[in-house]
Amino acid sequence: MRYDCLSDWRAIPSLSGLSDLSNPPKALYYRGTFDPSLFTAVSSVVGSRRMTNYGRVCVERITASLVTHGRTVLSGFMYGVDRAAHESTIALGGKTVAVLGWGIAVPLSPEEEALAERIIDAGGLVVSEWIDQQPTLWTFPVRNRIVAALSHEIIVVEAAVKSGSLITASIGKKLHRKIFAVPGPITSSVSRGTNQLLSSGEASFWVGDQAPRVEKETHPLLLLLQDEGRSVNDIARAVKRPVEEINAELSLLLLSDQVREQGGIFYARKN
Amino acid sequence: MLVKINSATHIGLETVPVCVEVDVASQGFPGFTIVGLASKAIEEARERVKTAIINSGFDFPPKKITVNLAPADLPKDGAAYDLPIAIGVLVASGQLPGVSQDALYYGEVSLDGSLRPTRGILVLALFAKKQQYKALYVPKPSASEATVVSGVSVFPVETLETLAHHIEGTTPIAPIIHRMPTVPEDEKSIDIDLSDIAGQDLAKRALIIAAAGGHNVLMWGPPGTGKTMLARALPGILPPLTADEALEVTRIYSVSGLLPPGTALLSRRPFRAPHHGVSAAGLIGGGSTPQPGEVSLAHLGVLFLDEMPEFSRSVLESLRQPMEDGVVEIVRVMGHVRYPASFTLIAAINPCPCGYLGHPRRECTCTAKQIAKYRHRMSGPILDRIDLTVMVAPVEVEKLAVTDVGEGNRISSQEAKARVMKARAMQEKRFFGMHMYTNSQMRNKEVKSMCRLTKEAEQFLRLAAEKYDFSARSYMRLIKVARTIADLSESEDILQIHMAEALQYKQLS
Numbered sequence: 001m002r003y004d005c006l007s008d009w010r011a012i013p014s015l016s017g018l019s020d021l022s023n024p025p026k027a028l029y030y031r032g033t034f035d036p037s038l039f040t041a042v043s044s045v046v047g048s049r050r051m052t053n054y055g056r057v058c059v060e061r062i063t064a065s066l067v068t069h070g071r072t073v074l075s076g077f078m079y080g081v082d083r084a085a086h087e088s089t090i091a092l093g094g095k096t097v098a099v100l101g102w103g104i105a106v107p108l109s110p111e112e113e114a115l116a117e118r119i120i121d122a123g124g125l126v127v128s129e130w131i132d133q134q135p136t137l138w139t140f141p142v143r144n145r146i147v148a149a150l151s152h153e154i155i156v157v158e159a160a161v162k163s164g165s166l167i168t169a170s171i172g173k174k175l176h177r178k179i180f181a182v183p184g185p186i187t188s189s190v191s192r193g194t195n196q197l198l199s200s201g202e203a204s205f206w207v208g209d210q211a212p213r214v215e216k217e218t219h220p221l222l223l224l225l226q227d228e229g230r231s232v233n234d235i236a237r238a239v240k241r242p243v244e245e246i247n248a249e250l251s252l253l254l255l256s257d258q259v260r261e262q263g264g265i266f267y268a269r270k271n
Numbered sequence: 272m273l274v275k276i277n278s279a280t281h282i283g284l285e286t287v288p289v290c291v292e293v294d295v296a297s298q299g300f301p302g303f304t305i306v307g308l309a310s311k312a313i314e315e316a317r318e319r320v321k322t323a324i325i326n327s328g329f330d331f332p333p334k335k336i337t338v339n340l341a342p343a344d345l346p347k348d349g350a351a352y353d354l355p356i357a358i359g360v361l362v363a364s365g366q367l368p369g370v371s372q373d374a375l376y377y378g379e380v381s382l383d384g385s386l387r388p389t390r391g392i393l394v395l396a397l398f399a400k401k402q403q404y405k406a407l408y409v410p411k412p413s414a415s416e417a418t419v420v421s422g423v424s425v426f427p428v429e430t431l432e433t434l435a436h437h438i439e440g441t442t443p444i445a446p447i448i449h450r451m452p453t454v455p456e457d458e459k460s461i462d463i464d465l466s467d468i469a470g471q472d473l474a475k476r477a478l479i480i481a482a483a484g485g486h487n488v489l490m491w492g493p494p495g496t497g498k499t500m501l502a503r504a505l506p507g508i509l510p511p512l513t514a515d516e517a518l519e520v521t522r523i524y525s526v527s528g529l530l531p532p533g534t535a536l537l538s539r540r541p542f543r544a545p546h547h548g549v550s551a552a553g554l555i556g557g558g559s560t561p562q563p564g565e566v567s568l569a570h571l572g573v574l575f576l577d578e579m580p581e582f583s584r585s586v587l588e589s590l591r592q593p594m595e596d597g598v599v600e601i602v603r604v605m606g607h608v609r610y611p612a613s614f615t616l617i618a619a620i621n622p623c624p625c626g627y628l629g630h631p632r633r634e635c636t637c638t639a640k641q642i643a644k645y646r647h648r649m650s651g652p653i654l655d656r657i658d659l660t661v662m663v664a665p666v667e668v669e670k671l672a673v674t675d676v677g678e679g680n681r682i683s684s685q686e687a688k689a690r691v692m693k694a695r696a697m698q699e700k701r702f703f704g705m706h707m708y709t710n711s712q713m714r715n716k717e718v719k720s721m722c723r724l725t726k727e728a729e730q731f732l733r734l735a736a737e738k739y740d741f742s743a744r745s746y747m748r749l750i751k752v753a754r755t756i757a758d759l760s761e762s763e764d765i766l767q768i769h770m771a772e773a774l775q776y777k778q779l780s
C-alpha cells in the first residue's frame with residue numbers, strides 16, 4: 001500500500017493546531033494527495049459506533065451544512081457516526097479526512113478499504129501517526145487528541161457516557177476548541193453523553209444552519225417527509241391513499257434523489 | 272390349504288400390488304412364519320392377528336402357518352397387511368368360504384378384532400380403480416378418504432367379525448356412497464382474514480402481488496410485528512383449489528397418515544411452518560420408507576420459514592430442487608420416490624440478531640460484524656428465487672392504525688382473492704398451452720417476449736438499474752413483479768407506475 005510521510009508538519013501553518021498538544025505526534029503518515037488548504041477550516045463530526053436512525057439523520061444534516069460552508073469534515077473512521085460522516089460528506093461532494101486509530105499500513109477489511117479509497121478519490125485524506133501499530137484499547141483515545149487538535153470545532157452526535165467521543169470533546173475543550181453537541185432523547189443511552197455535555201455547559205447546542213431557508217415545496221409527499229422520516233404505511237395513512245400509489249411515487253422520488261430510504265423509512269433530502 | 276389374498280403397498284405416491292399367500296399345512300410342527308422382506312411392524316402382525324382371531328370368536332389353528340408377501344424382493348412396511356393375513360388364515364383353515372380375487376384387503380387390526388385407521392386409503396382406492404378391482408375392504412375410520420373415487424365398491428370394515436358375516440353372506444356390509452369430488456368454498460377455508468390484521472398495508476399489498484403472480488416473499492422486521500400472522504393470511508387469498516388440485520393435496524396427506532378421520536378431500540390450501548430445527552429429511556422428505564417432507568405437505572399451498580437465517584445452511588440448500596422443479600426426488604433402499612412440491616415460500620427474517628436494528632425506540636445491541644454474519648447466513652441461491660422483499664413495521668407504530676380507518680385497512684381476504692383471480696385469469700390467457708401458470712415461472716425468454724414495457728417504464732428501469740447496480744437476475748425479477756402488478760390493474764402493457772411500484776420490493780442491499 002502506498003502512503004506518504006509528513007515529518008515537518010510544523011512548517012505548515014494550517015496544521016499549527018497540532019502544536020497546541022503537550023504530546024504532538026512525531027510525524028503524520030497519510031494516503032491521498034496532501035493539500036494544506038484541507039485544514040484551514042475543519043469541523044470534526046464524532047459519535048457513537050452504535051448509531052441510531054436519529055443519529056444518521058443528524059449526521060446527514062450537519063455534514064450538509066458543513067459542506068455548503070466549504071468546511072472539511074474530520075472524523076475517526078470507526079463504524080457508526082464516524083463512517084456515516086465520511087460517507088455523507090463524500091455523497092454531498094465535500095472533502096473529508098479520516099484519522100485512523102491504528103497504523104497507516106495496517107490492512108483494512110474490503111469494505112473499509114473501499115471507503116478509504118472513496119475518501120481519497122473525493123480529494124480527502126486518510127491519516128495516522130503510526131505506520132504499523134495494530135488497533136488496541138489505548139490507540140483510540142490517543143488518536144482522539146489528533147482529531148481534537150486538528151479541528152476548529154467539534155460536533156458530537158450520539159455519545160454514551162463513557163465514550164471516545166467525550167474524550168475527544170474534553171481534549172478539545174482543553175485546547176479551547178468550540179464544542180457542539182446534538183441533543184438526543186433522554187431515554188437513549190447513546191444520547192446520554194451528548195446531553196450531559198450540554199447540561200454541564202461544556203458544549204453548545206447544535207441548532208444547525210442558522211440562516212432561515214425559504215423553500216417552496218409543493219410535492220405533498222416531500223412536504224410530509226420534510227421534518228421526519230416515515231414508513232410507507234405511515235405515509236399512506238397520512239395522505240389517505242393506497243400503498244401501491246405511494247410506492248410508485250416514492251420510487252420516482254428516490255430515482256430523482258429527492259428522497260432517500262434507510263431501513264424502510266423514507267426521508268426528504270435537503271438540498 | 273393355500274389361499275391368496277390381494278393387497279397393496281405404497282412407495283411414495285405409487286401403489287404396487289402385493290399378493291398375501293397364506294398356507295395352513297396339515298403336516299409339520301405348529302408355528303406362524305411371515306416371509307417376503309417384511310419389516311418389524313409386519314413381523315409383529317403374527318401376534319396381533321393371532322389374538323384378534325381368538326378375540327373375534329374364531330379358532331386359531333394349531334398348525335404350521337406360512338405367510339408369503341409376494342413379490343418377495345420388494346421391501347414391505349406398515350401394519351396394513353394385518354387384515355389380509357387374518358382373512359387368509361380364516362379362509363385357509365376352513366372357517367370362512369373362499370374370497371374373490373377382485374377384491375383388495377387393507378388395514379391394521381387391533382387385538383380386540385376391530386380395525387384401526389390406516390394411512391394411504393385414498394391412494395389405494397385410486398389404484399384399485401385404475402387396476403379395475405371391484406371391491407376394497409378398508410378400516411371404517413379411514414374409509415371416507417375413498418368416497419371421491421368412483422367405480423370401486425369400498426366396504427368400511429369395523430371388525431373382523433362383521434367382515435366374516437359379510438363374506439359368509441349373512442349380514443352384508445353396505446359400501447360407502449360415492450361423492451363427486453367438489454371443493455366446498457366456505458368461510459372456513461380462510462384461517463386468518465386480511466381485515467383481521469391492523470395496519471401493515473405495505474405487507475398486505477405484497478401478499479396480494481405474491482398470490483397473484485406466484486412469487487415468493489421475504490418479510491423482514493423486528494420480532495413480534497405480525498410476520499407469522501401475515502404469512503398465515505396468504506392461503507386465504509390464493510385462488511381456491513380445483514377438484515384435481517384438492518385430490519393431489521389429499522393424496523400426499525393420505526400417504527403421510529395426516530388426514531383426520533372422516534375427511535374426504537382437503538379443501539384448504541395447506542400452510543406449513545416447520546421449526547428452524549428441522550432436518551433436511553424432515554423438510555424435503557426421507558426416511559427408510561420415504562415419507563413426504565414439509566415441502567410436499569405444503570404442495571399448492573404456503574411454506575413459511577420463520578427466522579430463516581436460523582435454519583441450518585444445508586437444510587436451506589436442499590430447498591433448491593423443489594423451488595426450481597416443483598418436485599422432490601428421494602432415493603432410498605425402498606426405491607426412488609417423487610413427491611410433488613410446488614409451493615409459495617414466505618421467509619421471515621429479523622433485521623439483525625437482536626432484532627431491533629432500525630427500531631424507532633429500542634436500540635440495537637449487535638455489532639456490525641454480527642449483523643454482517645447474520646445476513647450472510649441467508650443462502651444466496653434461495654434469495655435469488657425470492658421476488659418480493661417487504662418490511663414489516665414494528666407493531667407499536669402500527670397499533671395506532673386501529674382507530675384510523677385507512678383505505679388498505681379494510682380490504683378483506685375475499686376482496687383480495689377476487690383481485691388475485693382476475694390477475695390469474697390474465698396469466699392463464701398469456702401462458703395458454705405453455706405448461707406455465709404464473710408470472711413467477713417465466714424464464715428470461717418469456718420475460719423478453721411477454722412483458723411489453725412502455726417507453727417510460729423502460730427508461731425508469733434503466734435509471735433504477737444504474738442507481739442500484741442491478742444484476743441481470745434482479746433486473747428480470749423486477750420485470751416479473753411489474754408484470755404481476757400490471758396484471759392486477761388489468762393492463763396489457765407494463766407502465767411506469769407498475770415498474771416504480773415493483774422497485775419498492777427489491778432485495779435488501
